Amino acid sequence: MKWYVGYFRFPVLILLCSCLFQVALGQDTLPSFTAVRRTNNRVLISWTNPYGQKIRQLSIQRSKDSLRQFKSIMTLPDPVVLQNGYVDTRSPDTSQYYRLYILLDSGRYIFSTSRKPVKYIPPPPPPPAKKPEQQAPVTRKSSQAGVVPPRPVVTEEDRLREKLSAPEKAADKTTGKPSEKPSEKVPEIPPPVLPPKENNKPPVVPVTPPVVPEKIYQVKRGDTLKAPVRESLLKRFRDSVTLKTKDTMVSVINDTLIIRPFVPKETFKVSRYVFTDKTGLLHIELPDAATRNYKVRFYEEDKSFLFEVKDIRDQILLLDKANFHHAGWFLFELYEDGNLKEKNRFFIGKDF
Structure with a gap:
């Protein structure tokens, strides 16, 4: 009994492993995603979008640490596709972590859980097909080997003729002469009228045109x-x-x-809340600052964090250029009561 249990255990383990492998390769639903490591340090990141048209921005971020120092490596031009993905061909090594930044149309944003890519394992090959068993050739036996030939078919008309002609045949056997009485002759029976035979032609099968496979x-x-x-x-x-x-x-x-991919030309629209004037001062103008809780976070052009201004209660707040140390483009995020209100940029020139 132990030998049979061990014999059937190996196929069951193979079936279980193949099922787990197929589940592992399936695309996860946002905010989760699937990260698979291919050859030459290429990483395939894929997902399924359950939000539909509610997504406004979707960015892929990468870091050596699973919690900090994430930088965006790709922002999709069309984030509302149902099933989408991206291949990172510039991964420096296999120890990188990835996460997704998702911005919805309501202003709410989501960071997915960081994930390290797993190694791609190809599916096992299908088992070989079994060859059909050869059947023994069928040989016919001759009539001399004891095979009885088929009996002739006797119809009702033949039986009736044989029954009416039986007395005449019995007289011939006893006397050896035909009967002398003409009245004893059996009248001939006309052949029965058979129904007309049906036309046994095979039915006409309509010829269907061949199905052309779709390209x-x-x-x-x-x-x-x-x-x-x-x-x-x-x-x-x-x-x-x-x-x-x-x-x-x-x-x-x-x-x-x-x-x-079609890359549209990037257009810049000046913010109505955070902007610079001709003298180089940065204006933060918030009409309802007394009743709301505002804060602004400033970043370099490469999205590295600089500083933030919390609990803004003044309707007009001016910041000097010395807070930014150099001229150029800077990014900012304006939060209202903890929610992202606006995400834009501004420029500080050299001559002010």
Whole structure:
């Protein structure tokens, strides 16, 4: 009994491992995501979007530490796609951590849990197909080997004729002469009228035209194969090709499409709350500062933190250029009662 238990234990373990592997490779739902390490330190980050059109910004951040020093490496131009991903080809080593920054249309933002990419394990190959068993050739036996030939079919008409002609045959056997009485002759029975035979022609089977398989295109972004797309679904990308609202698709060969992301020109709009004047002073103007709790956080252009101003109670607050140490672009985040109200930038020139 122990030998049979050990014999069936190995296939069960293989089936369990394959199921766990398929679950591990599935895309997680935001704010969770999947990070898989490929060859040459390339990291594939993918996710499923349950928020729909509510996402305004989605950025991918990377750090050597799982809690601090995260920097954005990619901000998606179209974050509302249902299933999306990004391949990090500039990862310095395999000890990096990744997380997602998600900004919703309500002003609320979410940081996902940091995650270290796992190694990609290809699925096991399918088992080989079993060969069909060969059947022994069927041989026919001759009639001399004791096979009885089929009996002839006797109809009701034959039986009736044999029954009526039986007395005449019995007289012939006893006397050896035919009967002399003409009255004893059996009248001939006309053949029965059989119903007309039905037309046994085979029914006409309509000939269906052959089914032409639908053409399938392979979509690639750079050197990465994204997914196969049927020809009937290419109409969804009509706006991306003509209006360039999403990734632009360019045909390379007959069955391959390559995606080149459309990068729109960045336009700058001056903030109505935080801005600089001609003299170089930074204005922070908040009309309802007396009834609200405001704070402003300032960053370098590379998103490194500088300082913050808390509990602003004045409607107009001026900051000198000496607080920023150099000229150039700076980023800021304005919070109202703990919620992000505005995220923008300003410029401090050299001549003021």
